[in-house]
Amino acid sequence: MIHVILMGPQGSGKGTQSERVREQLYLAPVATGELFRSAIKSGTALGQEIKAIYDRGELVPDDLTIALVADRLDEIAREGREGGQVVGALYDGFPRTAAQAAALDDLLARRGEKIDAVVAIDVPREELIQRLSGRRLCSVCGKVYNVVSDPPARLNECDACGGTLIQRADDTPEAVSKRLDLYERETAPLVGRYAERGVLVHVNGDRPIAEVTDAIVAAIRERVMADSAPRR
Ligand code: AMP
Numbered sequence: 001m002i003h004v005i006l007m008g009p010q011g012s013g014k015g016t017q018s019e020r021v022r023e024q025l026y027l028a029p030v031a032t033g034e035l036f037r038s039a040i041k042s043g044t045a046l047g048q049e050i051k052a053i054y055d056r057g058e059l060v061p062d063d064l065t066i067a068l069v070a071d072r073l074d075e076i077a078r079e080g081r082e083g084g085q086v087v088g089a090l091y092d093g094f095p096r097t098a099a100q101a102a103a104l105d106d107l108l109a110r111r112g113e114k115i116d117a118v119v120a121i122d123v124p125r126e127e128l129i130q131r132l133s134g135r136r137l138c139s140v141c142g143k144v145y146n147v148v149s150d151p152p153a154r155l156n157e158c159d160a161c162g163g164t165l166i167q168r169a170d171d172t173p174e175a176v177s178k179r180l181d182l183y184e185r186e187t188a189p190l191v192g193r194y195a196e197r198g199v200l201v202h203v204n205g206d207r208p209i210a211e212v213t214d215a216i217v218a219a220i221r222e223r224v225m226a227d228s229a230p231r232r
Contacts, residue, residue: 001080001113002027002088002224005095006216007191008121009183010176011128011135012205013212016144017121018092020213025220027090028076034093035068036060057175059096059182066103069094073107088116096187117223118194119216121205125180132176136165199223 004027008014015031022029036054039047046068050060059065073089080086095101108114123131134147136156140163145152152158156165170179194200201219205212 001077001086001111002116003091003108003113004088004116004220004224005091005118005194006121007118007187007194008123008205009125009128009187010179011132012121012123013131013209014092014121016209017205017213017216018090020209021216021220022090024213024217025090026085026087028079028084028086028088029092030069030072030076030089030094031092032060032065032068032094032096035072055169055175057170057179057182059186062097062099062103065094065096066100066107069100069104070107073111077111095190096183098186098190098193101190101193115194115197115199117220118191118200119219120191120200120202121212121216122202123205127206128180129176132171133173135171136167138163139166140164 004025006014006018006021015033018029018031021027036047036050040051040054041047046064050064053060076086076089091104095104104115130148131146134149136145136147136152137143138145138158138161141158141161143158143160145158145165152165157163158165169175191200201223203212203215203219
C-alpha cells in the first residue's frame with residue numbers, strides 16, 4: 001500500500017480535496033475528524049469521551065487517536081485483501097502532533113511500508129478565517145457549503161438531499177481561532193520533518209477547487225504513482 005498525507009490548516013480545503021483526490025487515485029480515507037464525528041454521532045463510549053474535547057476545538061489525546069488510526073489501517077488492509085480496488089491510504093487530519101507522526105512511522109514500519117508523499121496545502125490565514133466562519137454542512141448527508149463562496153440554491157437547505165444546513169460546533173469564531181493557533185503550534189512543525197525526508201510537496205490552495213485538485217494529483221503521481229496507478 002502507498003501512504004499519502006494531506007496537510008493543511010482547517011479551512012484549507014483538505015476535506016474537499018481529500019475526497020476528490022481519493023477518487024482519482026484509488027486511495028482509502030484515513031480522516032480522523034470524520035472518524036471522531038461518526039463516533040460522537042453513534043454515541044459509542046469513545047464518542048462520549050471525546051465530545052467535549054471536540055466541541056471546544058481541542059485535540060483528542062494522542063493514544064486514542066493513534067489507536068483509531070491503527071484500527072482503520074487494519075480495516076483498509078482487510079478490504080484490500082478482499083479484492084477492493086484500493087492501492088493505498090490518504091491521511092486527512094492526521095498526524096497532527098509529533099507523537100502522532102512518530103506513531104504513524106512505527107505503524108507503517110511494522111507493515112514494511114512508509115509514507116510516500118506529503119502534500120501541504122497553503123492558504124493565507126485571513127482567507128481561512130473567512131472560509132471557516134462561512135462553512136455549513138448538511139445535517140443529513142454531510143455535504144459541505146460556504147455561505148459566501150459556495151452557497152446552496154435555497155437558504156439553509158441541502159441541494160443534494162433537502163436536509164437542513166448546520167454550522168459545525170467547532171466552526172464558531174472562538175473555536176476557529178483556537179484551532180488555527182493549535183495548527184501553527186502543533187502541526188505546522190511536522191511539515192519540516194517531512195521536508196527533511198524529501199517527501200514534501202507544497203501546493204497553493206488559494207485558487208479554484210479543481211485547479212488545486214489537479215495540482216495535488218500531479219504532485220502525488222510524480223512522487224509515487226507514475227507506474228503503479230490504475231488509470232481511467
Ligand atoms: P477535522 O475534521 O480534521 O478538522 O477535525 C475536527 C476535530 O477532531 C479536531 O478539532 C479535533 O478535536 C479532532 N481531531 C481530528 N483529528 C485529530 C487528530 N489527528 N488528533 C487529535 N484530534 C483530532
